[in-house]
Amino acid sequence: MAEPPLLELRRLRKQFGGLVVTNDVSLSVPAGEIHAIIGPNGAGKTSLIHQVSGTLAPDAGQILFAGRDITRLPLHRRVRAGLARSFQITCIVPGFTALENVALAVQAREGSSFRFFRPVALEAPLNDAARAALEEVGMGARAAVPAGSLSHGEKRQLELAIALATRPRLLLLDEPLAGAGPEETERLIAILRRLRRDYTIVLVEHDMRAVFALADRISVLVYGRVIATGSPDAIRGNAEVRAAYLGEDEALPEGVAA
Amino acid sequence: MTAPGALLRREAVPLLVFLLLAAAPLLGFSHSHELTLMARAMILGIAAVSLSLLVGGAGLVSLGHAASMGFGCYAVVILDAANIVEAAIVVPVAIAAAALFSLVTGAVAIRTSGVHFIMITLAFGQMAYFTAASLAPYGGDDGYTLYARNTVFGRDWLQDRMAFHYVCLGLLVLAWLLCRVLLASRFGRVLRAARENPQRVLAVGFNPYPFRLVAYVIAGAVGGLAGVLLANATEFVAPAYISWQRSGELLFMVILGGVGSLHGAILGALAYVLLEEQLAALTEHWRMIFGPLLILCVLFLRGGLAGLLAPREAARHG
Ligand SMILES: Nc1ncnc2c1ncn2[C@@H]1O[C@H](COP(=O)(O)OP(=O)(O)OP(=O)(O)O)[C@@H](O)[C@H]1O
Ligand SMILES: [Mg+2]
Numbered sequence: 001m002a003e004p005p006l007l008e009l010r011r012l013r014k015q016f017g018g019l020v021v022t023n024d025v026s027l028s029v030p031a032g033e034i035h036a037i038i039g040p041n042g043a044g045k046t047s048l049i050h051q052v053s054g055t056l057a058p059d060a061g062q063i064l065f066a067g068r069d070i071t072r073l074p075l076h077r078r079v080r081a082g083l084a085r086s087f088q089i090t091c092i093v094p095g096f097t098a099l100e101n102v103a104l105a106v107q108a109r110e111g112s113s114f115r116f117f118r119p120v121a122l123e124a125p126l127n128d129a130a131r132a133a134l135e136e137v138g139m140g141a142r143a144a145v146p147a148g149s150l151s152h153g154e155k156r157q158l159e160l161a162i163a164l165a166t167r168p169r170l171l172l173l174d175e176p177l178a179g180a181g182p183e184e185t186e187r188l189i190a191i192l193r194r195l196r197r198d199y200t201i202v203l204v205e206h207d208m209r210a211v212f213a214l215a216d217r218i219s220v221l222v223y224g225r226v227i228a229t230g231s232p233d234a235i236r237g238n239a240e241v242r243a244a245y246l247g248e249d250e251a252l253p254e255g256v257a258a
Numbered sequence: 259m260t261a262p263g264a265l266l267r268r269e270a271v272p273l274l275v276f277l278l279l280a281a282a283p284l285l286g287f288s289h290s291h292e293l294t295l296m297a298r299a300m301i302l303g304i305a306a307v308s309l310s311l312l313v314g315g316a317g318l319v320s321l322g323h324a325a326s327m328g329f330g331c332y333a334v335v336i337l338d339a340a341n342i343v344e345a346a347i348v349v350p351v352a353i354a355a356a357a358l359f360s361l362v363t364g365a366v367a368i369r370t371s372g373v374h375f376i377m378i379t380l381a382f383g384q385m386a387y388f389t390a391a392s393l394a395p396y397g398g399d400d401g402y403t404l405y406a407r408n409t410v411f412g413r414d415w416l417q418d419r420m421a422f423h424y425v426c427l428g429l430l431v432l433a434w435l436l437c438r439v440l441l442a443s444r445f446g447r448v449l450r451a452a453r454e455n456p457q458r459v460l461a462v463g464f465n466p467y468p469f470r471l472v473a474y475v476i477a478g479a480v481g482g483l484a485g486v487l488l489a490n491a492t493e494f495v496a497p498a499y500i501s502w503q504r505s506g507e508l509l510f511m512v513i514l515g516g517v518g519s520l521h522g523a524i525l526g527a528l529a530y531v532l533l534e535e536q537l538a539a540l541t542e543h544w545r546m547i548f549g550p551l552l553i554l555c556v557l558f559l560r561g562g563l564a565g566l567l568a569p570r571e572a573a574r575h576g
Contacts (some may be wrong), residue, residue, distance in 0.1 A: 101458075114444075
């Protein structure tokens with residue numbers, strides 16, 4: 001029997017009043033794939049990520065993770081099951097150092113946190129794992145800096161490190177490049193390219209250059225509906241996609257190296 | 259990382275306060291009136307520190323913390339009426355009762371947040387207050403005068419004001435140390451993170467609820483201990499001890515002292531009791547000065563008294 005896809009959405013549906021933000025979305029992401037979700041503003045990309053990660057309950061449909069129905073599993077249990085996410089709007093603990101932000105995530109997977117007496121700041125195994133995750137995103141040197149005073153791009157990197165520290169099988173990244181400057185964008189793309197070796201990734205991103213450089217497959221979401229799914233080349237050549245979203249001759253990177 | 263020197267400097271203010279309190283009776287502040295005043299400040303300090311664990315540590319602003327003190331007070335009263343005055347029995351019973359009350363009420367209250375949490379804790383506190391007022395066998399509204407202070411392993415040490423002073427101080431140090439250690443632990447890290455950003459805590463795989471509930475129960479237990487001391491200090495207990503005004507006072511001490519650090523609550527309690535005392539001696543309309551003074555403190559002392567005394571780097575939990 002074939003292995004089930006790591007993530008499978010079956011006819012997922014979500015409505016805010018009269019507004020259908022997720023309209024019968026079916027999607028399947030095999031292990032090892034980078035699956036990009038693109039679409040115009042307000043298409044429902046974040047809402048979709050919210051439903052997969054567990055912050056928003058769908059009205060109908062199913063979410064399967066490694067073959068297991070997780071539709072009703074609360075957020076924190078999904079994380080434990082191996083599903084990590086980054087947020088479109090940066091979500092860190094500003095008063096903690098970068099290291100402590102990541103160590104919190106390590107702590108979540110390493111033994112019980114109902115430990116009351118040992119000073120956690122001195123727990124070497126937590127700190128070592130946290131430092132390794134920071135290194136993985138190139139933030140090793142910034143470990144001791146309070147997260148609140150990191151630059152915007154660094155906060156995005158920190159979020160990645162936090163997600164990695166939960167040892168996920170699937171990473172849900174909601175616009176990891178949003179608001180990053182050109183240099184930061186380059187750095188983040190390089191990091192994502194490295195991560196693709198070890199993780200399955202669902203990537204929501206507006207930066208088309210990054211999307212076409214990184215994605216194995218792309219789904220295009222318009223008004224809550226998936227209008228096309230396919231390889232970057234297929235999406236680039238899809239007339240409906242061009243009409244609905246990409247605009248007639250809008251700069252679709254032709255020769256971007258993958 | 260934590261050389262003794264660095265530790266000493268970081269905790270310089272609380273250590274100094276404890277030292278001063280330890281030295282005060284030896285430096286001439288040993289009249290019964292002065293000892294009474296200091297005992298009161300230290301006892302309220304214990305309650306305030308435990309409240310600070312909730313407010314500053316966990317972000318749970320409770321307006322019903324006096325109720326847990328009430329369980330301590332009334333444990334003393336009820337056992338006294340049954341001729342049980344041994345601290346080795348009274349203290350565990352009081353702590354257990356206060357912890358149980360916190361567990362039951364916290365289980366409900368912690369499901370809410372913000373203003374709702376404040377209102378629910380207030381409501382539970384008032385329930386405890388009215389229950390106490392209706393306890394006719396224990397004096398109801400008029401209160402209950404203890405036959406004597408509790409004994410410690412059969413000895414009447416607590417009768418001695420000087421000994422009582424050091425008992426209160428010892429327990430104050432212990433309460434502070436306990437909360438300090440808790441906040442620095444794995445448990446405390448989850449609490450602190452959930453205060454700053456609950457979404458982040460969920461997204462790394464923690465449900466903050468059980469952590470908050472445990473903190474709430476621990477704070478209640480420490481409050482119960484403070485209640486036992488309060489009953490022993492005054493040898494009298496009345497429902498007024500646990501009214502919502504008292505909860506408000508405790509919250510005030512925490513804020514006055516500085517929400518960002520545990521010892522702030524102790525500074526807040528000391529300042530509150532001393533100020534109250536001084537002003538009351540000055541004029542019978544002292545509350546008219548006290549109120550505005552407190553408001554000014556809140557407005558202009560950001561970081562509270564602890565922030566004022568912090569050596570350079572701002573004092574903060576953790
Ligand atoms: N809680 C909510 N209640 C009502 N409407 C909502 C809610 N959340 C999102 N929406 C609406 O749903 C639609 C989809 O929003 P969503 O944030 O998922 O879009 P998006 O594709 O992520 O957009 P962007 O590219 O701007 O991030 C938008 O029209 C938005 O206004
Ligand atoms: Mg979005």
